[in-house]
Amino acid sequence: MTLVSPEARRDSTTWVTSTPHLQPAGPGGRMPWGTRHARVNTEPWTACGLPAATWKVFWHLPFETTGAQACRGCVDEVLRVRVEGRARG
Numbered sequence: 650m651t652l653v654s655p656e657a658r659r660d661s662t663t664w665v666t667s668t669p670h671l672q673p674a675g676p677g678g679r680m681p682w683g684t685r686h687a688r689v690n691t692e693p694w695t696a697c698g699l700p701a702a703t704w705k706v707f708w709h710l711p712f713e714t715t716g717a718q719a720c721r722g723c724v725d726e727v728l729r730v731r732v733e734g735r736a737r738g
């Protein structure tokens with residue numbers, strides 16, 4: 650399921666990390682808890698289509714497609730959009 654509009658996708662080159670919960674406060678500051686999803690800051694949905702309007706957004710953490718905790722659906726979508734952007738030139 651994809652709910653990100655084509656317009657947003659075309660302009661979205663920066664995916665940030667987002668999760669429903671924060672880790673308990675630690676020395677590293679605000680860090681994601683559990684599976685990490687990708688989202689564009691202007692969209693209330695994750696790349697994999699989950700409603701994420703109330704989720705935490707980690708502006709300082711670009712979504713890493715190679716991360717062990719990365720959501721597979723988000724990884725697939727981010728990689729697909731990158732390929733499409735390249736093809737579009």
Ligand SMILES: [Zn+2]
Binds near residue numbers: 696699723
């Ligand atoms: Zn996801």
